Amino acid sequence: MRRINARLFALTGLVIVTITVLLGLRPESGSLNKVQSFGKKETWTKTWAAINPQTQTQEPEGTGGKTPEHEHKDENKESAQRYVPGDSSKLEQAVHRKQVTSKAHRQNATLLALVRNSETYGMIKSIKQLEDRFNHKFNYDWVFLNEEPFDEEFINETSMLVSGTARYGNIPKEHWSYPDWIDQDVAKKIRESRVMSRINYGSSESYRHMCRFNSGFFYKHPIMDDYQFYWRVEPDIMYNCDIPEDPFKFMVDNRKQYGFVVSMYEAQKTVETLWETSMKHFNQSGLPPADPRMYEFIAREDNTYNLCHFWSNFEIANLDFYRDEKYERFFNALDWAGGFFYERWGDAPVHTIAVAMLLKAEEVHVFQDISYTHTVAETCPLDDGMRHERRCVCNPHTDFSWKSKNSCTPRFVQLTQKETLKDHDRYVTAFEQEERDEKLRKLQEEEKQQAINEQRQKDRRRKAEQRKAQRQAEREKKAKEKAQAEGKGEQKQEQKQEQKETVKEAENETVQERKNEGEQKEETDESNANSNEDNGDNSNQETANEGTDNGQDSNEDDSGFDEITALDNEDLLQDINF
Ligand SMILES: Nc1nc2c(ncn2[C@@H]2O[C@H](COP(=O)(O)OP(=O)(O)O)[C@@H](O)[C@H]2O)c(=O)[nH]1
Ligand SMILES: [Mg+2]
Structure with missing residues (x-):
């Protein structure tokens, strides 16, 4: 009976989701992003109390607030969330144990990369950078994950370069496939639509699996059970300064849960209904924002999503944050809504909304002293002394965080400065001074040229x-x-x-x-x-x-x-x- 109920609800849900998605593709669907949501600052508690009763349970009756995913989880708890020891070995393809030479005290943490065999040589560039700039002093482990078996070339090339133990994990099929409530024909049509063809990765199926995996599964891989903190690494990234202090230790000592280096605006078309779905979930779960400053970081005055997100290709975070029931329920609600496949929700805005709703500003850290490059963005410390001391090879004049109009970091700092950034004033002053100097220099040059003419x-x-x-x-x-x-x-x-x-x-x-x-x-x-x-x-x-x-x-x-x-x-x- 329970199963029949669950199927019935799954079917109803599917119809609702399909209609929502089809509506979402219409040009006027921008309004869907506007939801009755939390108020801001001093008024948010009031607003929350006022709107909460109206937005109560819209999920199918009889589920006790559980989505079919919850049902599915209950029935297959072991297989969906955690693997019994016998099965675990299948998911760890290879281990290259290294003699730890470092005397430095290490945290319970690992460097983590989800990566394809085809990215072997981009991956070793990233490894070399991080080992030279940081890890040779600490010998943290590296964990590599892939939905396909790693080939010999990948294992040989990467294990040769790491100073810590290298572990190679295979992703279980359930973590990299369609849930049964997703209509794959609809998902395919959406991927092939004109709207999606204009969006970065909009037509890619594997990118969607990757984003879903990074949103709700990477921390469930059995290898990750051995760690509490992870530092995410991608192929072809650069670290442009030495990292003398251990960021994992910083996170532990300062009770930080989530750390980032870059934040920016997301492409709106990829997340048409993400905000609406998230706010509905938090409302229904009775979870107001844990800190109004964090909510304000991602919300506009009218309580719509301002598209700010932490760029998750770099993140250092506590795995317990994701293992917590609050995050798990949030992910399940998103997964049930289907936006990973019917839209193109990225793991970055998903993590960000969770962090902004569930954490306090004091628990989130921006690593401004780490210089990091990935595709379009590069951060670089503005402080001359720091750059020289850390042998930086980056250009402070093009630092993304403070120089790009697409950066949300100044907003984050303005809202959380005292708690999160000791030398905020120094950075901001330097930035503003540089802008003024530049204007003055241009003016003087123009005047000089005019006089000559x-x-x-x-x-x-x-x-x-x-x-x-x-x-x-x-x-x-x-x-x-x-x-x-x-x-x-x-x-x-x-x-x-x-x-x-x-x-x-x-x-x-x-x-x-x-x-x-x-x-x-x-x-x-x-x-x-x-x-x-x-x-x-x-x-x-x-x-x-x-x-x-x-x-x-x-x-x-x-x-x-x-x-x-x-x-x-x-x-x-x-x-x-x-
Ligand atoms: N194993 C595996 N890794 C993937 C796949 N697609 C992306 N990744 C990894 O996921 C991360 C993000 O993908 P990327 O293509 O760099 O996306 P971008 O950073 O958003 O441009 C990188 O570490 C990729 O190596 C995939 O299909 N399989
Ligand atoms: Mg990338």
């Missing part, structure tokens, strides 16, 4: 005036001399001939003058180009701007030149007096 224009006008006066004097002198030499009774025909010659001469002069001006301009352009080159590679933008400025200047100069020569010709013709 004005002076050049003045010089050119002065020289043109001088030349004009000189020519006028010469013409007068010639005319006088001629008049004296030939007397008054000269033939008119001769006079005309002479006048023609004078005009020709004047024209030649004008051509010559244009040529001179052209040469001068070339010289100026050349000298500008040289001075741009002197500014170095970083000034591309400025160089482009300067180029435009020069273009304008030279146009102005040309028009000045034409004006002057036109004036000359007019004077000349008047002088000639046909």
Whole structure:
């Protein structure tokens, strides 16, 4: 009977989910993201009390608040959550035990990578970075997980580089497949839709399994039972500074549950109904935000999701946070809603919403002294002393955390600064000072360039005036001399001939003058180009701007030149007096 009930509810749920998803794909579905949700700051408790009764149990009757996933779990508790020792061995493919040489005291922690065989050489780059910068002093274990068996090449290449024991785990099928309530045809159609084709990984099936695994299963792998903290590592990442202190120890000593280095905004289209689903779950479970500051970190004024998330490709966290029933129920609610397959929910926003709802600000840490690079983002300490001391090879001017408009870290720091960041003021002050310096430098450069241009224009006008006066004097002198030499009774025909010659001469002069001006301009352009080159590679933008400025200047100069020569010709013709 219970089974029939469960199937019936699963079927009803499936219909609801399918309708929701299809609605979610319509353009006006943005409103779905707006939910009746928790209020903020001082008012959130009130709001919570007010809205809670209205949003009570919308889950199928008779489940006692449990989703079919819970039912499934109850029936197969052992297989779904934990593996009996006999089975565990199948999931640990290989172990390369290393002699621990470090005398440093280690925490109960491991470095963890979910990785494919095809990423072997990206993975060893990451291992080398972390070993050189950190782990050679501590010899923490490495755990590698894969839904396919690791090949010999992967095991050989990676085990050679790690200083701690290397463990290779296979992911059980149940953790990397479709739950039975997901309509795979619908999921496929969504993946193949135009909307998804425009989203990063929107059409990928394996990416969805990966995100679901990282959201609700990585901590359930039997190998992970041996540890309390993990540090997530991906292939092809970089650590650009030494890490002299043990971040695991920092987490333990300071009672931190979750640590990150980068936070940023998620693509809205990947999480159309994630917020709504999450808030509904927390409302129904009677779980208001544990800390209004953390809620505010991810919520807009109107209680919708602001899309901020901790970038989970780096995270150091306490596995007990995920093993807790509160997180487990949250994940089950999301999994039941189907958004890992019907949308493209990432594990990063899933972890972030859980952290922001269930932890206090004091339990979350931003590692600002770790310089980390992954694809589009690189963090770099702004403090010169720290960078030099830690032999950093990163550029503080392009630090993602404080320089990118896509970074949520300043928001996190503003909301939680005193508790989470001792030297916040120093970072912010340095950042603001740098911005001011940059503006001032640009302004001064513009002023200098303007003064140079004005002076050049003045010089050119002065020289043109001088030349004009000189020519006028010469013409007068010639005319006088001629008049004296030939007397008054000269033939008119001769006079005309002479006048023609004078005009020709004047024209030649004008051509010559244009040529001179052209040469001068070339010289100026050349000298500008040289001075741009002197500014170095970083000034591309400025160089482009300067180029435009020069273009304008030279146009102005040309028009000045034409004006002057036109004036000359007019004077000349008047002088000639046909
Ligand atoms: N074993 C396995 N690992 C995967 C798969 N897809 C992604 N990963 C791993 O999951 C992590 C995130 O994937 P990645 O492609 O880097 O996604 P991105 O960081 O969001 O661009 C990386 O450590 C990948 O190696 C997969 O299909 N199988
Ligand atoms: Mg990656």
